[in-house]
Amino acid sequence: MSGRGAIAFEEVLHLQLGKLEEAIGEWDTQVQRLESMKENAAGMARRTRSASWAGANADVTIPFVTEQADQFDAAHKQARTLRELCRDGHGRLKHAKDRLTNLVEIEAPELGVHVSATGQVTSDLEGLDAETRRARQDAVVEVSGRITDILRTVAEDDAEIAQALRAAMGTDPDRFTAVEYTSVQQATLAREDADALMERMxxxxxxxxxxxxxxxxxxxxxxxxxxxxxRIATGLGPQGVLDFWTDVSRSRDQPPGSSEWESAAALQTSLGQVLGTATQSDSAAMDAWERDMTALGDERVGGPDGPYGFQTMSALMHRGDYDTDFLLEYGDALLTFEREDDRSPAQLWDSDPSLRLNFVESAFPGGEALEGDWGRDPVVGFMQGLGHNPEASTQFFAPPDDYAPTDTFERPPNRFDPADDNEQVNAHLDYLATDREWWLSNDHHGGPDPLNVHPAFGDALFAAATGREAGGFDGDDLDGFLATGDRRTADTAAVMSQVMHLYGSREPNLLAGQPEMAADLAAMTGLYMDDINYAMSGQTEGARAENGQVFGSAYEDRLDNGFFNTARFLNVLGQEETGHGVLTQAQELYTAGVLAGIEPTGQEAYDGGVDAIRTSAEVRGLLDQSLVARIEHDFGEQSKEAERALAQSSGWAKAGGGALVGAGLGGLALVTGGTAAAAVAVPIAAGATPPLIGEFMNQSIDDFSRHEADDTEVRMSRMEFYSAGETATTQLKETFDETIEESLPAGSTIDDSAADLHGAYRLGRDLISITHGPSTPGN
Structure with a gap:
């Protein structure tokens, strides 16, 4: 399998396939070994992510082990591909040898033809009549042609096999390549398709x-x-990619929904996916491609009136999984270019209002698709790229590490300390959340439409703070949504800590101007309900430390913004109907999981459950009071409009089809007021029994159902609203007592007093007056 061109007759006739058979057997053994090693590596990666690493060890060990697990997976795929290619190549070559042997030893003699050891075809024509002579001469020509055909086929097969093996080996000598071919024909077809596509493109x-x-x-x-x-990326080259997509998008003049529009959208999606896959290679050719593409970002494509390279490339980032290093370098260059320009983002990027680069939709979580986004804002496409790559997003929004540790406290690099008044949040996060003027590029030639914020920013933050790809829920498959597991790390928690500080303490009025962010912020918070409850379980670190067992950490660190910083954030998020609805449901599911995981070993275990319910009541009280304050600020205290809004909010989000519990995670499918459902993942205590969680959830659902907007006469006073919230935690307590009472050892005491929970709920309500002082929600 040299792929060297012409192959001699005797080489095929006497072809030795024993070594190739041995290679197939060895690759088969290697595949089996790597299957086991891949599973072990994946398990080690899962354990590493959930271990209690700290300091530089956390920053080095976790990425290293995860990368090695990925490499074992790639090695397994590559070995399997090489085995299949060798197996297919063996079959092709054996078939050719068998054809030639049969022709030489059986068919040719039957035709009166002799084939020499070197492939020369002759026939003895002495003494033959004219007709027989002509038949023998025709047979010589036929056998010669068949030999030539076999040798040509072998040469072609040999070249294709060699090329397929080279493709499977990849272009980076230091890394395995996750190429998956099941046959030489598949590899050849991929190469031919790539070459044909580049000619057409x-x-x-x-x-x-x-x-x-x-x-x-x-x-x-x-x-x-x-x-x-x-092959596509390097064949087109960075400039070729930009020229192609700019030319194609400029030539599409049909309206959304037309066949031409749909074809452009499909092409944008598939090309973005292909380029994303290409950037995963660490070959020298792709490293150069990524550097050159980033360098072309501030140059015009197709002349002085064309889009910037950043605009065209970012449009293709709406889809595809792009390499982490590429995204980080590209994003730094993009935001530096934008911030150093004297013009506003809209003025910089919207110079040609007829330019359309984007044909795919983006949407706010659980809401309508964002119509008319023509893709001229490159930051939007880049944010989409981050949303598809949580690792890159987490690094892009990591806290700055240029701090000076004190003599008494030294935190690991890239950790955020909300208690430090001099602590700065990530510059990218600060700019995008507080300073950037977001806008929508559209087909209204009167100019860009201002936006509070683009949903792509929420997607990127969600990925950064949770380690989960944005948009992982399709509205139906909650099992699939939870299957990726809890992917939080110390680094994701550092991002979440900054977000809480920024929206809750530093800029408490920011979310009121960006209500579209509430769904993403609430979904992020739902995944940190264990840390949220830990922070809210005591006003001092000493008081919280006593609850470490109750509110255990499921990953290698703990998000701890402290009691008051956490309360401020909950207050801000609870003022939004979306935030209140998601968090009350997430809080309920989390607490049910804690209770379902408690073993009835004695009084201490029971008291731990009561502590969890008490904290839950306090959180619910804070959230309820926040929403009441916001609604009464908007509509007037105790007005009919406020009571209608409270009634509508009381059942805003119910678990669609009930809560679902997976490995270490529970999930809720929530109706968020839009056309689509949203999902919220919640950490579940180890050992929690799913049926018991369902029992807690079902028992605690109050009697208030969601009211449609036209149910204008359905109203709820603030006291009725408070009563509903308090009842939810009371019912949790009653169900917990009934479930655990018979299993507790003798001498254990069941506290059936509701006064303690009432006090906790009231304390939560009172926290609104001390989180931000006398400031009014929405101001």
Whole structure:
């Protein structure tokens, strides 16, 4: 399998396939070994993410082990591909040898033809009549042609096998490549498709709609093939990619919903996915491609009136999983370029109001698609790219590490200390959340439409703070949403800590101007309910430390913004109907999980459960009071409009189909007021029994159901609203007592007093007056 061109007759006739058979057997053994090693590495990665690492060890060990696990997975795929290619190559070569042997030893003699050891075909024509002579001469020509055909096929097969093996080996000598081919034909087809696609893509704007559709289908077919993707990316080159997409997008003049629009959207999606796959390669060619693409960001594409490179490339980032290092370097360059320009973002990027670069939709969580986003804002596409790559997003929003440790306290690098008045949040986060003027590029030639914030920013923050890809819930598969597990780390917690500080303490009025962010912030908070409850369980570190067992940490660190900083954040988020609805449900599910995980070993275990319920009552009281204050500020205290709003909010979000519990996570599918459902993942205590969690959840649902907007006569006073919230925690307590009472050892005392929970709920309500002082919600 040299791929060297012409192959001699005797080489095929006497082809020795024993070594290739041995290689297949060895690769088969290697595949089996790597299968076990891959599973062990994946398990080690899971344990590493959940271990209690600290300091530099956390920053080095976790990424290293995760990377090695990924490499074992890639090695397994590569070994399996090499085995299949060798197996297929063996079959092809054996078939050719068998054809030649059969022709030489059986068919040729039957035709009166002799084939020499070197492949020369002759026939003895002496003494033959004219007809027989002509038949023998025809047979010589036929056998010679068949030999030539076999040798040509072997040469082609040999070249294809060699090329397929080279593709499977990848371009980086120091890393395994996750190429998956099941046959030589598949590898050859991918290469041929890539070459054919590049020829067609060179025509750019000349491509008709049906050809665009075909190109999109071929790109989608090979989108996960690293060899194909790198061939496309490096074949086109950075400038070629920018020229192609700019030309194509400029030539699409049909309205949304048309076949031409849909073809462009499919092409944008598949090309973005292919380029994302290509950037996963660490080859020298792709490293150069990424550097050159970033360098082209501040240059115009197609002339002085064309879009910036950042705009075209970012449009393709709406879809695809781009490499972490590429995203970080590209994002730094993009935001530096934008911030150093004297113009506003809209003025900088919206110079051509007829330019359309984006054909795919983006949407606020659980809401309507954001219509008319023509993709001229490159920060939006880049944010989408971060949302698909949690690792990159977490690093992009990591706390600055240029701090000076004190003599008494030294925290690890990239950790955020909200108690330090001099602590600065990540510059990218600060700019995008508080300073940037967000806008929507659209087809209204009167100018860009201002936005409070773009949903892509929420997606990127969600990925950064949770370690989970944004948009992982399709509205139906809650099991699949939870299957990725709890992916929090000390680094994701550092991002979440900054977000809480920024929106809760430093800029308490920020969310009121960005209500669209409430759903993402609430979903992020839901995944940190264990740390939220720990922080709210005591006003001092000593008091909280006593509850460490009750509110255990499921990852290698703990988010601890302190009691008052956490309360401020909950107050701000609770003022939004979306935030209140998500967090009350998440709080309920989390507490149910804690209670379902308590073993009835004695009084201490029971008291731990009561502490969890008491903290839950306090959190619910704070959230309820925050929403009441906001609604009464908007509509007037105790007004009919306020009472209608409270009634509507009381059942705003119910678990769609009930809560679902997976490995270490519970989930809720929530109706968020839009056309789509949202999902919230909540940490569940180890050992918690799912059926028992469901029992707690079902028993604690209050009698108030969601009211539609036209139910204008349905009202609820503030006291009725408070009563509903307090009842929810009271019912949790009653269910807990009934469940655990018979299993407790003799001498254990069941506290059936509701006064303690009433006091906790009232304390939570009173916290609003001390979180931000006398400031009025919404001001």
């Amino acid at each position: 060179a025509r750019g704007e000349e491509l008709p709609d049906d050809e665009l559709h075909d190109i999109a289908l071929l790109l989608e077919l090979h989108a996960d093939d690293p060899a194909f993707a790198e």
